Amino acid sequence: MQDFASAAMVRLLVRAMAAHGLVPPPPPPVADGLAASHVPLAYKRSVVEAVLHQGGLGTLLQLAQRVDLLAGDPVHRALLGASSPPELMARWQRLERYVHSRHQVSITASIPGELALRHHARPGVPEEPHPTESLAVLGVLVGASQALDVRGLRVEIGAPEAAGHRVNLRMEAPVATPAELHAQLAPLAAQKLLGHWTLHWEHHDSNAPTTPTQQPQPATHLCDALPWPPLAHQLARHVLQDPAALHTVDALAQHTGLARRSLQRALTESGLSCRHIVTEARARVAAQWLLESPHGLAEIGFACGFADQPHFTREFARHVGLTPARYRQAFAGECMAEPQKLSI
Incomplete structure (x- = not known):
């Protein structure tokens, strides 16, 4: 091998x-x-x-x-x-x-x-x-x-x-x-x-996040068209800022300023959950990468926050209806279907 x-x-x-x-x-x-x-x-x-x-x-x-x-x-x-x-x-x-x-x-x-x-x-x-x-x-x-x-x-x-x-x-x-x-x-x-x-390195006792100057602008609009309540859209935009982060329920609750149970109860009333919102946001980012870049599935899955390749394939298919490979094959178009030349 x-x-x-x-x-x-x-x-x-x-x-x-x-x-x-x-x-x-x-x-x-x-x-x-x-x-x-x-x-x-x-x-x-x-x-x-x-x-x-x-x-x-x-x-x-x-x-x-x-x-x-x-x-x-x-x-x-x-x-x-x-x-x-x-x-x-x-x-x-x-x-x-x-x-x-x-x-x-x-x-x-x-x-x-x-x-x-x-x-x-x-x-x-x-x-x-x-x-x-x-x-x-x-x-x-x-x-x-x-x-x-x-x-x-x-x-x-x-x-x-x-x-x-x-x-x-x-x-x-x-x-x-x-x-x-x-x-x-x-x-x-x-x-x-x-x-x-x-x-x-110089350690600073500060919880304020830093924004690297080289970081690309995230596509925070990808879930805006969904018929979700404002709270769900607030969470989705937060996830889309950095899909690779560990977006636990506690972390999302802290972001909204709500208690964990209050957040879960509010989402349940709309038929939603933290897991569904996080995965939907990550799947939409992954779909964008699949259509607009030649990068491999493993790199895209990692960058979008999925735990491993089977998790990426399973959750993407559950939200999109196709596996990542089939989605790219079906929708990326001829320019992406052709072998990519090295660009340096």
């Missing part, structure tokens, strides 16, 4: 290579190229090797931070809906589960303003991630944190117990050059310590 990797990560690296004057490998020989949700693991590794050959470890870390080059992708929208590094990590971990990643990032310690993380193989996976794969994941997490306007961000790389074998990187300007970064990271790569990280 062939192993696969997340196409979103590979798209980011390929686009960043082109933007920085490097030459990426030819697109993988699969039907949808990099527009699918997954690409062969061998292709991902060929991209990483191309970056290393042309620029080194420092260039790999810096290119992986260019999350702005994923703007328009559902994964970009979902990750940058976070308001803090801990929430970003929760979304990243859900993405790993959704796409059945062979490797995962685990939180080994957490205090306000600090997260200790480890990138490692999932249970049952015999092969640990290559140090350069860990470095690429770290770059994406750092780049996403920067896009969230996190202040004072710095990263320690290396196992906590490896005294004298840790690199402390300040991620705000002025930053080290790629050559300087390579010199610092190469010894850790040789010792396979690039999968241990501690993120530090």
Whole structure:
């Protein structure tokens, strides 16, 4: 069986290579190229090797931070809906589960303003991630944190117990050059310590959400035509602002300022429920992505807040009448039915 990797990560690296004057490998020989949700693991590794050959470890870390080059992708929208590094990590971990990643990032310690993380193989996976794969994941997490306007961000790389074998990187300007970064990271790569990280940032005791400047404007109007009462429309617009968030009943009640039971009772009187409103909103966002983008079903399902692929397929079909694949096939039109070429 062939192993696969997340196409979103590979798209980011390929686009960043082109933007920085490097030459990426030819697109993988699969039907949808990099527009699918997954690409062969061998292709991902060929991209990483191309970056290393042309620029080194420092260039790999810096290119992986260019999350702005994923703007328009559902994964970009979902990750940058976070308001803090801990929430970003929760979304990243859900993405790993959704796409059945062979490797995962685990939180080994957490205090306000600090997260200790480890990138490692999932249970049952015999092969640990290559140090350069860990470095690429770290770059994406750092780049996403920067896009969230996190202040004072710095990263320690290396196992906590490896005294004298840790690199402390300040991620705000002025930053080290790629050559300087390579010199610092190469010894850790040789010792396979690039999968241990501690993120530090300025913590603020504030519940006020932040709005990332790179976040696309959400389509909050998608449920407006439904014959729902104002309370239901208020909830739908809230869900559509960030469908990837965990919209629990308690969270929705807090948003409306109502007690949990009062909210449920008010919706029941109109024949509605929190679950129905949330799923209807997510299904409509997913339908828009299916019709207007070439992105894979797994990425769209994740970005729209569904728990996994079977959940996406089941709930979308229940609300729309067709599975996501059949819906795209039936309504996307000839331009979307044709194989998509890589756009960088």
